[in-house]
Amino acid sequence: MKRVAKILLGVLGVLILLIVAAAIALPLLVDPNDYKPQINAAIEDQIGREVDISGDIGLSVFPWLGVELGRVSVANADGFGDEPMATAQAAEISIKLLPLLSREIEVGTVGLQGLNLRLARNADGRTNWASISEHLTRNQAESGNGESPAESEPKNDPAPDDGGFSLSSLQIGAIDIRDAAVSWRDATTGADYRASGVKLVTGRLTDGEPVRLEFGGDFEAPEAALGGEVSLVAQVEPSIADQFYRFSDLSLNVIASGEAVPAGRQQASLTGAGEFDVDAGRFKLSNMALQAAGLNVNANVDGSDLGSDAAAYSGRVTVKEFNPSTVMRELEIEPPATQRDAALSTAGFDAQFEAGNEHVQFKQILATLDDSSVKGSARVEDFAQPAIGFDLSLDELNVDDYLP
Known part of the structure; x- marks a missing residue:
């Protein structure tokens, strides 16, 4: 009996070594850049919009299943100009493999560098992201039972006992978004708002655990002759499953400038704490x-x-x-x-x-x-x-x- 146990343990050890070796060798043997056309086509099929991954794609498998992207862009909707709706200079995300065996999702740092997001609404009141939302909804209905999302029965997240993943099992190492720019132009109202140099950095994100959040950037409203800077630091405690959020140690600082601002420049600061129960x-x-x-x-x-x-x-x-x-x-x-x-x-x-x-x-x-x-x-x-x-x-x- 002991001999059989030793053989089984030996076989199991060899299998583990083979899996680890394969995970290490896979990125060396397979270059994901060779499959860019297929990757682009798959994403385009999902969102109904042209996608261009012009930067290099990096792949890692063990101990993190990770993807790194170079420059990527998403085309704008018809009638909204030739510039892409969104571009990013670099992005990365990774998921740890071994925790998946325990039905836990452990995500590493989610990084995004040089995001440029151009949001707009035309004179007819239609936004430049509406077609993406419609395409995703259509794909969801077609891949299901043929019913529209409104007609189908709501599906609850599977509980861990059912073999699925729960929101409480989600852990994210951190979010690191830097040097982002976002603009909003509304042809129905004439509104024109822009943000640049946007930064969003967090600590480790675990449901029910406090996390430090930092946000900042420059803003501009040319039509209102208004501009300035904003910075925010806070301790946030999210409970995603319960839709309950608490914050403390809030420190918000705003410097506004421009012709619309009294004396051309004003500064304001806000501190405090609070909570928000969505349900x-x-x-x-x-x-x-x-x-x-x-x-x-x-x-x-x-x-x-x-x-x-x-x-x-x-x-x-x-x-x-x-x-x-x-x-x-x-x-x-x-x-x-x-x-x-x-x-x-x-x-x-x-x-x-x-x-x-x-x-x-x-x-x-x-x-x-x-x-x-x-x-x-x-x-x-x-x-x-x-x-x-x-x-x-x-x-x-x-x-x-x-x-x-």
Whole structure:
């Protein structure tokens, strides 16, 4: 019996060595660049759009099943110009082989360099990616039972016990997108937005585990005479299966410039934390702090029934004490000349609020201006034709201080 066991173990060891040797030798024996026409044709058949892989294709098999692409482009739709809809200078993705035996998906770093994505809508309201979506839908219907996706029964992701892969088994080493550019032109509205130098970098992505996210880039809206820079860093904890997302340590910085910006240049920063429950249509923003133009605004906001007529928002907003004259100068507004030099030197605001799609109400208002204080409540109904109501009390006001 021991002899049989030794033979079986020996055979198994030889098989493993052969598999490893084949995995190492395969990229050396097979050059995927020899099959570019077939690869292009297969992708074109799936998306219904001409694809050109003009760069080299690299292939690795063990321990990672990986693909590296050089320059690749996807043609634009008819009527949207000769430039490709999308190009990328380099891309890479890899999947570890051995975890697949345990029905786990372990993806290495997903890299994308030099992406240039041109999105557009023509005067008829049709986008340049609509035909791709339609082609994919058609292929899905034809490869199934002949029914359209709307007619077919929804299929749940197979559970690990059924021999499939679950979302919780997905692990991604990281996402690394650099030097990307995205543009959006809408012929129906005249909108023209562009982003360049875009970077999106994450740490290891595992469902239910926190991950650091970095995003940044330059933006431009030529028609609005607006441009600037944006950078974002946050700790994100996704639960994809539950459609629940939490973020913390948010740091968002925006520098806006151009003719449309007061004084030609303004800077704003936002910090805070929050969570978003997609299925429940609920979000919560905590300890949000905005700094801009000499103002410091703190807020806590809860939202529920999002996307419905019953959407509701509530929370508290506080504008810390500030100098109104200084803020006006920051926004290139000349403060009015007043009889009292110290007029318009201090102000503040604090209130709780409740809001819906057609109303907003402020409660427990405490607003200050110099030596005056206002307390009470205010409400606006029907934003299209506003009906304004208020119940406010003013303790004192020396009007002479604010006369010319």
